[in-house]
Amino acid sequence: MADSMQTVPILEVIAHQAELKTFILPRILDAAPGQFVAVWLPGVDEKPFAVSADGPETIQITVKAVGPFTRRLLNCRPGDRLGLRGPFGRGFTLMPDSLLIGGGIGNAPLRLLAQRLTERGLRYTWLAGARRAADLPFLGELQKNPAVRLFTDDGSVGHPGTVMTGWTDALAATPTPPRLVCGAGPEPMLLAVREAARLHRLPVELSFERYMKCGIGLCGQCCLDGSGLRLCVEGPILTEEQMQGVTEWGLPPRGPSGRRPATTPKATRP
Amino acid sequence: MADSMQTVPILEVIAHQAELKTFILPRILDAAPGQFVAVWLPGVDEKPFAVSADGPETIQITVKAVGPFTRRLLNCRPGDRLGLRGPFGRGFTLMPDSLLIGGGIGNAPLRLLAQRLTERGLRYTWLAGARRAADLPFLGELQKNPAVRLFTDDGSVGHPGTVMTGWTDALAATPTPPRLVCGAGPEPMLLAVREAARLHRLPVELSFERYMKCGIGLCGQCCLDGSGLRLCVEGPILTEEQMQGVTEWGLPPRGPSGRRPATTPKATRP
Amino acid sequence: MNPLAVRVAGVTFPSPLVLASGVMGLSASSLKRVADAGAGAVTTKSCGLEERKGHPCPTLLPFEHGLLNAIGLANPGVDEMAGEIAEFQARSSIPVIASIFGRTEAEFGEAAARLLARVRPALLEVNVSCPNVGSEFGQPFAADAAASARITGLVKARAGHVPVAVKLSLMCPSIAQVAKACAAAGADAITAINSVGPGMLIDPHVRRPILANQVGGLSGAAILPLAVRAVWDIARTVPLPIIGTGGVARPEDALQLILAGATAVGIGTGVYTGGLEVFGRINSFLADWLDREGLRSLDALRGAAHPARSQEAHHG
Amino acid sequence: MNPLAVRVAGVTFPSPLVLASGVMGLSASSLKRVADAGAGAVTTKSCGLEERKGHPCPTLLPFEHGLLNAIGLANPGVDEMAGEIAEFQARSSIPVIASIFGRTEAEFGEAAARLLARVRPALLEVNVSCPNVGSEFGQPFAADAAASARITGLVKARAGHVPVAVKLSLMCPSIAQVAKACAAAGADAITAINSVGPGMLIDPHVRRPILANQVGGLSGAAILPLAVRAVWDIARTVPLPIIGTGGVARPEDALQLILAGATAVGIGTGVYTGGLEVFGRINSFLADWLDREGLRSLDALRGAAHPARSQEAHHG
Numbered sequence A, B: 001m002a003d004s005m006q007t008v009p010i011l012e013v014i015a016h017q018a019e020l021k022t023f024i025l026p027r028i029l030d031a032a033p034g035q036f037v038a039v040w041l042p043g044v045d046e047k048p049f050a051v052s053a054d055g056p057e058t059i060q061i062t063v064k065a066v067g068p069f070t071r072r073l074l075n076c077r078p079g080d081r082l083g084l085r086g087p088f089g090r091g092f093t094l095m096p097d098s099l100l101i102g103g104g105i106g107n108a109p110l111r112l113l114a115q116r117l118t119e120r121g122l123r124y125t126w127l128a129g130a131r132r133a134a135d136l137p138f139l140g141e142l143q144k145n146p147a148v149r150l151f152t153d154d155g156s157v158g159h160p161g162t163v164m165t166g167w168t169d170a171l172a173a174t175p176t177p178p179r180l181v182c183g184a185g186p187e188p189m190l191l192a193v194r195e196a197a198r199l200h201r202l203p204v205e206l207s208f209e210r211y212m213k214c215g216i217g218l219c220g221q222c223c224l225d226g227s228g229l230r231l232c233v234e235g236p237i238l239t240e241e242q243m244q245g246v247t248e249w250g251l252p253p254r255g256p257s258g259r260r261p262a263t264t265p266k267a268t269r270p
Numbered sequence C, D: 001m002n003p004l005a006v007r008v009a010g011v012t013f014p015s016p017l018v019l020a021s022g023v024m025g026l027s028a029s030s031l032k033r034v035a036d037a038g039a040g041a042v043t044t045k046s047c048g049l050e051e052r053k054g055h056p057c058p059t060l061l062p063f064e065h066g067l068l069n070a071i072g073l074a075n076p077g078v079d080e081m082a083g084e085i086a087e088f089q090a091r092s093s094i095p096v097i098a099s100i101f102g103r104t105e106a107e108f109g110e111a112a113a114r115l116l117a118r119v120r121p122a123l124l125e126v127n128v129s130c131p132n133v134g135s136e137f138g139q140p141f142a143a144d145a146a147a148s149a150r151i152t153g154l155v156k157a158r159a160g161h162v163p164v165a166v167k168l169s170l171m172c173p174s175i176a177q178v179a180k181a182c183a184a185a186g187a188d189a190i191t192a193i194n195s196v197g198p199g200m201l202i203d204p205h206v207r208r209p210i211l212a213n214q215v216g217g218l219s220g221a222a223i224l225p226l227a228v229r230a231v232w233d234i235a236r237t238v239p240l241p242i243i244g245t246g247g248v249a250r251p252e253d254a255l256q257l258i259l260a261g262a263t264a265v266g267i268g269t270g271v272y273t274g275g276l277e278v279f280g281r282i283n284s285f286l287a288d289w290l291d292r293e294g295l296r297s298l299d300a301l302r303g304a305a306h307p308a309r310s311q312e313a314h315h316g
């Protein structure tokens, strides 16, 4: 059973930056773009990561250091064993003329999406943004891809500004309006993409994150307020329709105890 | 799983004689000729019975009253529910020019064998014997079948005498010598068939019975002395080769405790 | 009349199927989603006095025959949970069962009091049987009939008119004797069973237990026969309604627990193995079954596998 | 040197795989057949002073995740079994473990004495934990550490130089504490675990428990995690060799029990789910595994999943 634990040796590590690496692992499971796996670092913890690419015998995950687990993971070397299970959740729809919008590490799942679209000969445009060049994984690869436009807040690479600034250009440049907007990245960015898509009446699928423990819809940790939708099963990719039942956008998310931190003054229920 | 218990309603009961009936049951399992099922009479016990025929949606078992369980079973009527599991064990080889030799209720598994041989267009001769007509199931059916020769000890039907008396005639009457001798019936008869087949250098497959509890090779109840062969798994149909490793032929069989009753003076180890 | 309706300690559940504690039980919205899927009652995650983050992951480990879990009683604390319960009650008419635990016997009483000061659930469920916090709390209280009875008494003293179900573990010489002790101490219902063991699975390559907590409670299909037997034994021993729980994923599983004596049937792991549709699927099956047998309620099936009753009605 | 050889209480088993008691264990010939299939030791069916026919059938009930059994200790009696053991010993060099039980504490001692007066098995296994004769004998002794220790003492007093393994049940608050009490009373080894529960399955159509005995012990794949944890706990608590038993059908299952601390690995239900080839298959796997890890015996793997040792050798 794919949901049961299997450990595998790391085959290769690609260091994009000191704090950003891609791990190449044996392909013991098949993931759709947007689906994620749980990665177990024996003796440490287990955390969710999107699959960022695959080959006939390998899958890749791309990890950014943000805390204790990801830092330990980035210290792993080829030959070290990781536990792997999944894939969990539901992925992006594969649609011709997709518009991919990624922020920082959110470009990881979009990379597998771009790979699948290419494999099927489906056209897409990919707006890949980050705060700075160091936050963009696979920079070389992205720069070589004619379907990609790069954005950094600090202008260190690509166009200066956020991906949202590329939005109007992208709509103008594509011969037909995109048939699907696929977004992954920080939640404020996603909510902005959602808003923009609503304005342009474009269908949208966005990849959200919540604290996750089980990945199989039991622990209740990732259930969204309002509809009670489980991000690990019915997500992490949500359609506009799925997003509508949710009342917690903009609120600080629930932590590992299930408690939502007290609302900061700025946040408001939409 | 076929080994787990399922209860089914009895569809039809055919009374051959007061003490001999055939039960028609829904076909929840597929048996090869010689294989057996376990029949559970809720609140009473569970015992092994060979499958004696099948149809597209039914299987049949044919039961002779010999003790408390079989007597209770013979009182069951259409609509009553029996538990059924199996099939257990290994069956007869389907071979053209088979010689079937059955004694009494032993003709039950041979009936399914004859059915299968007929279905495949394979020729056979069937010597069906019993002590008296009342011990022969499906008498009408047998009498109509040109491949069958009947024998009763008391001559109440068919040729008088044992099936063994038909043996030489049968060998003479068939154009080619039988390519396989298939026997089922009381153990002394089986051992006689074995001996005769050895004399004529004919391959033989015989259906034996031992006290059985589990049917799946665990309880150890049906293991034969010598080779330790499990009659419920490697049998109940044994080849000459399988019979050779066995040292208990002629001994009173082990009972439900696993103990072999003290040897009666007559019995000797062959 | 709804033929599937059952009464547990005076509370009517529109279906016998109950969401078991610890599954999708952290928020009003997820409880509501399960209620909408067809559950006749929903149970919250077990809550204690303090917020707990639980154990590191892996906390949940499916294998071919069931699931090990060592969530470690992650919960937002009773005060927060009271808010979720209130929100649920505002949004749904399905009864909600509030599950509580304590690290000490006294804490059970305090947790009950703190919760009930804020909200009035349909039932209170007292989890004396969590198998995966042993390293921290020691053996589950449910291993000890006297301790379970004392806790029952402490909670009853604070519960007022809210009926109290005690959730038991199989990991003791006789679950029926523990149930009897709890009944004597005033329990209004018994929930049985909690996950079993605990158990452990080891990855041979890294030579470590896979769960961060090393051990975790066994639930799911593997434990169905244990749950059926537990319900059977309890039903023979105490006259309380039983929320029979353990390994239910298929309609026949629920029916077995009812025939063994359960009034209601808890479903936890079945939400994973059978999907959220598990509630609707089993409801339809039970309704059809009643129809086919010409019965107007589940009453005639409850405990019907016990000899005294079954001999009158059914012969082989 | 045979890399798979292990020593249990001074007795060398050429493979760690042991035929568990109650499976193909009634006759010399069937034990011999299992020895020939690759078992490193074979255990007889548990025998008592008197011949017993056991419960009516169904006595054994496979379901998707394991097996319920309520054979009811059918056995020919120790005197008869002594004859089978002698015959086995004349035909095989594989150690034979004689399993005994008693209806009372005193009967255990008598059964041991009667058996040993006739034959000298490699080990004596004391089954204090049969879960399916409760209606007749009451709770298994193994639920009670003191009773288990007394029985151990009684058997040891009669056993002379034959080492004694005590077979334990999980159905108690702490199996490790029972093991400790038995160790203090002189046990030379622990066998763990016996089948679990008991459990029950009900046929909804006839509304009856399927087993004639109503309840039966749960074995097979469903209980592997419980066996791994039991062995883990016992290994941490007592320094005795453990015959880890429960749910083993695949090579990795056996390895998990060894990593948890078992010296030998019992296989019962696996003879059904994996066929008699299960012994040969696991032996080859273990030999290959040792080879690949560059190890000359199983010693380095035994208990290797325990933190103290694993932290030295293995990081994530």
Ligand SMILES: Cc1cc2nc3c(=O)[nH]c(=O)nc-3n(C[C@H](O)[C@H](O)[C@H](O)COP(=O)(O)OP(=O)(O)OC[C@H]3O[C@@H](n4cnc5c(N)ncnc54)[C@H](O)[C@@H]3O)c2cc1C
Residues within 6 Å of the ligand: A036, A046, A047, A048, A049, A050, A051, A061, A062, A063, A064, A065, A066, A067, A068, A069, A070, A071, A105, A108, A109, A208, A209, A210, A211, A212, A213, A236
């Ligand atoms: C569906 C999904 C896909 C993801 N894909 C990727 C990816 O491809 N690459 C990548 O680098 N990161 C990905 N993440 C985020 C990644 O799981 C977190 O960065 C990681 O868990 C942080 O752990 P930490 O101990 O390093 O940091 P911590 O200091 O523990 O936490 C930092 C932040 O990470 C998040 N986080 C921590 N634990 C969890 C958890 N169990 N579940 C969800 N979020 C958590 C929280 O927002 C937290 O504030 C994904 C998360 C989800 C839910």
Ligand SMILES: Cc1cc2nc3c(=O)[nH]c(=O)nc-3n(C[C@H](O)[C@H](O)[C@H](O)COP(=O)(O)OP(=O)(O)OC[C@H]3O[C@@H](n4cnc5c(N)ncnc54)[C@H](O)[C@@H]3O)c2cc1C
Residues within 6 Å of the ligand: B036, B046, B047, B048, B049, B050, B051, B061, B062, B063, B064, B065, B066, B067, B068, B069, B070, B071, B105, B108, B109, B208, B209, B210, B211, B212, B213, B236
């Ligand atoms: C593989 C196999 C196939 C069989 N096929 C048929 C069949 O097609 N038709 C038929 O009528 N009978 C068949 N039998 C025999 C049938 O199982 C017994 O007649 C029945 O079990 C008798 O039970 P009882 O309570 O009526 O009699 P009892 O008085 O209990 O026993 C009478 C005799 O039946 C045999 N017997 C009893 N219990 C068992 C048991 N659990 N396992 C094996 N033998 C037992 C013993 O020889 C015993 O001496 C078969 C037996 C086996 C092993």
Ligand SMILES: Cc1cc2nc3c(=O)[nH]c(=O)nc-3n(C[C@H](O)[C@H](O)[C@H](O)COP(=O)(O)O)c2cc1C
Residues within 6 Å of the ligand: A218, A219, C020, C021, C022, C023, C045, C046, C060, C067, C069, C071, C073, C099, C127, C130, C167, C193, C194, C195, C218, C219, C220, C221, C223, C245, C246, C247, C248, C266, C267, C268, C269, C270
């Ligand atoms: C992920 C998970 C978390 C659980 N948490 C709790 C809990 O907090 N309190 C409790 O009483 N039982 C808890 N349980 C036990 C279940 O409520 C239930 O008793 C047990 O899992 C057996 O039922 P099942 O086989 O249907 O899952 C939990 C079970 C699982 C699988």
Ligand SMILES: Cc1cc2nc3c(=O)[nH]c(=O)nc-3n(C[C@H](O)[C@H](O)[C@H](O)COP(=O)(O)O)c2cc1C
Residues within 6 Å of the ligand: B218, B219, D020, D021, D022, D023, D045, D046, D060, D067, D069, D071, D073, D099, D127, D130, D167, D193, D194, D195, D218, D219, D220, D221, D223, D245, D246, D247, D248, D266, D267, D268, D269, D270
């Ligand atoms: C059919 C059967 C009969 C058993 N009989 C005995 C017995 O007589 N004595 C005993 O100590 N254990 C007995 N057991 C328990 C097994 O020896 C073993 O401890 C248990 O089944 C768990 O191992 P498994 O999962 O490999 O079967 C029996 C088990 C089965 C399945």
Ligand code: FES
Residues within 6 Å of the ligand: A211, A212, A213, A214, A215, A216, A217, A218, A219, A220, A221, A222, A223, A230, A231, A232, A233
């Ligand atoms: S992570 Fe457990 S329900 Fe989603």
Ligand code: FES
Residues within 6 Å of the ligand: B211, B212, B213, B214, B215, B216, B217, B218, B219, B220, B221, B222, B223, B230, B231, B232, B233
């Ligand atoms: S009947 Fe149990 S081993 Fe054959």
